[in-house]
Amino acid sequence: MTQPPGPPHPWNQGPGSPPPYQSPAHLPPHNPGVPIPDAYPGPPTHPGPIRYPVALGPPERSGRAGRAPDPGSRTGSLIAKLIAIPLLLTVIVLQQASIYLTPPTTPPPEAPVVAPGPDDQALLVTRLMLKISKVFPALGAGGEPLNSIDALWIPDSPPPESPAQRDWRAALDARVLELRAAMVAGEVTGPDAALTRLATLDDRLHDDADALSIFWHDADLGDAEPDWTDPDAVFRRVEELDASPTPEIGPAELPVSGDKPTQAATDAAARAAAAVTEADELAELINNSGQVIRILRADITLLRRHYTALDRAAHAQPGSGAQPVVPSAPPTTPFPSPAQPQRLVLPDFTSPLDEPTWTALSDRHGWFADLARLAATPHTDPARVEMFKNGGPLLVMILLAGAVIGSVAVGSFCACIWLIVMLAMRRIRFWFVPPAPGGSVYLETVAVFIVAFLSTQVLAAGVAAMPALQNYATEVAMGMQWLVLLCIFWPLLRGVSVSQWRRDLGLIAPRGVLREIGAGFLAYLACLPLLVVAGLVGVVLKSVQDDLLKDHIPYTTGGNPVLEMVSSGSLWQIALLVALATIWAPIVEETVFRGCLFRHLRARVGFLIAAPASALAFGLMHQYEIVLLGPVLALGVMFAFMREWRGSLIGPIVMHALHNGTVLLFVISLVRLSA
Numbered sequence: 001m002t003q004p005p006g007p008p009h010p011w012n013q014g015p016g017s018p019p020p021y022q023s024p025a026h027l028p029p030h031n032p033g034v035p036i037p038d039a040y041p042g043p044p045t046h047p048g049p050i051r052y053p054v055a056l057g058p059p060e061r062s063g064r065a066g067r068a069p070d071p072g073s074r075t076g077s078l079i080a081k082l083i084a085i086p087l088l089l090t091v092i093v094l095q096q097a098s099i100y101l102t103p104p105t106t107p108p109p110e111a112p113v114v115a116p117g118p119d120d121q122a123l124l125v126t127r128l129m130l131k132i133s134k135v136f137p138a139l140g141a142g143g144e145p146l147n148s149i150d151a152l153w154i155p156d157s158p159p160p161e162s163p164a165q166r167d168w169r170a171a172l173d174a175r176v177l178e179l180r181a182a183m184v185a186g187e188v189t190g191p192d193a194a195l196t197r198l199a200t201l202d203d204r205l206h207d208d209a210d211a212l213s214i215f216w217h218d219a220d221l222g223d224a225e226p227d228w229t230d231p232d233a234v235f236r237r238v239e240e241l242d243a244s245p246t247p248e249i250g251p252a253e254l255p256v257s258g259d260k261p262t263q264a265a266t267d268a269a270a271r272a273a274a275a276v277t278e279a280d281e282l283a284e285l286i287n288n289s290g291q292v293i294r295i296l297r298a299d300i301t302l303l304r305r306h307y308t309a310l311d312r313a314a315h316a317q318p319g320s321g322a323q324p325v326v327p328s329a330p331p332t333t334p335f336p337s338p339a340q341p342q343r344l345v346l347p348d349f350t351s352p353l354d355e356p357t358w359t360a361l362s363d364r365h366g367w368f369a370d371l372a373r374l375a376a377t378p379h380t381d382p383a384r385v386e387m388f389k390n391g392g393p394l395l396v397m398i399l400l401a402g403a404v405i406g407s408v409a410v411g412s413f414c415a416c417i418w419l420i421v422m423l424a425m426r427r428i429r430f431w432f433v434p435p436a437p438g439g440s441v442y443l444e445t446v447a448v449f450i451v452a453f454l455s456t457q458v459l460a461a462g463v464a465a466m467p468a469l470q471n472y473a474t475e476v477a478m479g480m481q482w483l484v485l486l487c488i489f490w491p492l493l494r495g496v497s498v499s500q501w502r503r504d505l506g507l508i509a510p511r512g513v514l515r516e517i518g519a520g521f522l523a524y525l526a527c528l529p530l531l532v533v534a535g536l537v538g539v540v541l542k543s544v545q546d547d548l549l550k551d552h553i554p555y556t557t558g559g560n561p562v563l564e565m566v567s568s569g570s571l572w573q574i575a576l577l578v579a580l581a582t583i584w585a586p587i588v589e590e591t592v593f594r595g596c597l598f599r600h601l602r603a604r605v606g607f608l609i610a611a612p613a614s615a616l617a618f619g620l621m622h623q624y625e626i627v628l629l630g631p632v633l634a635l636g637v638m639f640a641f642m643r644e645w646r647g648s649l650i651g652p653i654v655m656h657a658l659h660n661g662t663v664l665l666f667v668i669s670l671v672r673l674s675a
Contacts, residue, residue: 179300
């Protein structure tokens with residue numbers, strides 16, 4: 001029995017209608033010319049619009065049709081912008097001002113040369129290389145650690161050509177480092193190399209003193225030129241300059257025109273004030289530089305006695321036909337390293353320097369003075385064993401790190417090629433579904449985060465200023481950071497359900513947690529070249545900035561709080577630091593910047609604008625110089641790409657924690673083992 005022909009089905013009328021009905025796979029295809037059996041009911045009733053699981057989103061995104069805006073209102077969005085933008089700018093200005101506008105610290109006259117801190121680059125490199133060279137002699141045969149420490153100062157550098165505080169501080173810091181390099185040479189290559197370096201440094205300090213003398217006469221500061229090696233003479237002259245009356249032009253002495261001073265009189269007063277200021281700055285330069293030169297020359301004299309006695313004792317041993325080394329004229333090229341340095345061992349040697357002298361040297365040069373004192377001591381000396389322990393674990397760690405870095409480099413290259421090919425072929429399915437414009441609750445969350453961040457910083461500073469808590473300032477500051485974690489729950493206070501909050505922020509893994517972590521790791525590897533390039537660009541920009549703005553940027557010599565904490569902090573402080581870097585930062589920063597801010601921006605702009613914009617806000621919240629923000633911005637873009645690709649924050653959070661944890665674990669292990 002056949003069905004009579006009827007009117008066409010409304011599905012098949014008009015443009016844009018669905019395609020003709022197709023038989024299921026287990027039935028033969030429908031042919032209009034073949035009668036349909038009575039048992040076959042025909043096309044089913046239209047089931048209505050297809051609804052994909054909300055957590056997943058449609059497999060193919062097209063346009064904004066069907067998308068709902070996030071909760072909130074235009075008024076809430078306006079208020080959030082009025083709060084977030086000014087406060088973000090405030091954070092940026094305060095953090096950058098602490099870097100670029102902080103006045104340089106001048107060493108006190110009573111201690112212009114101080115021992116290197118735990119975050120000193122030369123100290124870290126030298127200790128690391130020396131410890132490894134004790135268990136891996138080939139490293140010493142290659143010239144380490146002398147090559148590394150010599151790279152931190154410029155051989156044959158002349159005195160500065162102008163009496164600028166920044167130039168002279170940098171030059172004299174290089175002289176201090178050169179003196180410490182001589183102590184390292186005494187350990188690595190023997191007393192003759194140390195004596196040669198000391199003679200070279202002494203001649204350089206003579207040149208610095210001559211330059212100070214020229215500045216003195218050019219500035220016409222008087223005929224009684226101080227002895228730059230005598231600090232008392234320098235202090236006396238500075239006191240005379242401070243006590244001498246300075247020409248001042250008061251209001252009663254100014255020629256007037258009517259009731260106001262003339263422009264010429266005002267300019268004369270300004271020039272007089274500038275001249276007084278310049279004289280004061282030059283006096284301060286003479287004071288500080290003269291003190292450093294005097295102390296370094298005194299230390300050279302002491303160390304010459306020590307190394308000369310070592311050299312004589314070495315050549316006085318039975319069977320030694322060599323003559324004691326007399327320091328020759330300073331070389332004009334960087335110091336060569338021997339092919340196979342042999343350390344001098346003199347069990348019965350007694351230094352001509354007494355205990356108070358060594359204590360004073362240790363106060364000024366720290367670990368380097370201890371190294372010089374232990375030169376020629378037996379390998380079994382307890383102090384020497386303590387100084388050079390952990391060489392084996394350091395070598396193993398360096399080798400493992402090299403193997404991991406090599407493997408990651410190969411994997412990153414392959415993953416990057418894969419990602420480029422897949423994107424070019426349009427084989428990557430992006431699961432993130434941007435909301436429609438109009439919501440405000442997640443922008444409000446960003447504003448609440450900035451308010452909480454600033455509030456905890458101010459509160460921590462106030463609490464740490466209390467006398468009873470001054471010894472716990474670090475713990476208080478890091479502990480209060482955890483209060484900022486509460487800001488990510490702001491949408492719940494605004495009436496958003498827990499399920500929608502998790503879904504909107506990407507705190508879900510509909511395709512499985514392990515799969516999201518694997519996808520995040522793959523994206524991290526593929527984007528690592530971007531991080532490397534950003535780091536190299538930052539190094540170049542930092543060099544250009546220092547050359548162009550060296551007269552406007554305070555001169556600093558380190559002061560990395562993380563390295564200082566890792567080097568000398570307690571286990572409790574290090575545990576708090578690790579928890580902040582591997583738990584707090586991944587959860588809070590990813591939720592705020594990729595979960596909230598990126599989502600709010602994607603409702604209005606495309607990925608190529610939303611990703612860098614959210615990464616810029618993410619980077620500027622960190623206290624880095626502007627020119628060094630490249631790696632942080634690259635990380636922000638990488639995590640935004642993971643969010644766009646997978647629609648979930650599981651991958652970005654885990655990769656953020658893995659990145660911070662790996663870097664921090666390597667730094668902690670390296671610094672603690674080399675300490």
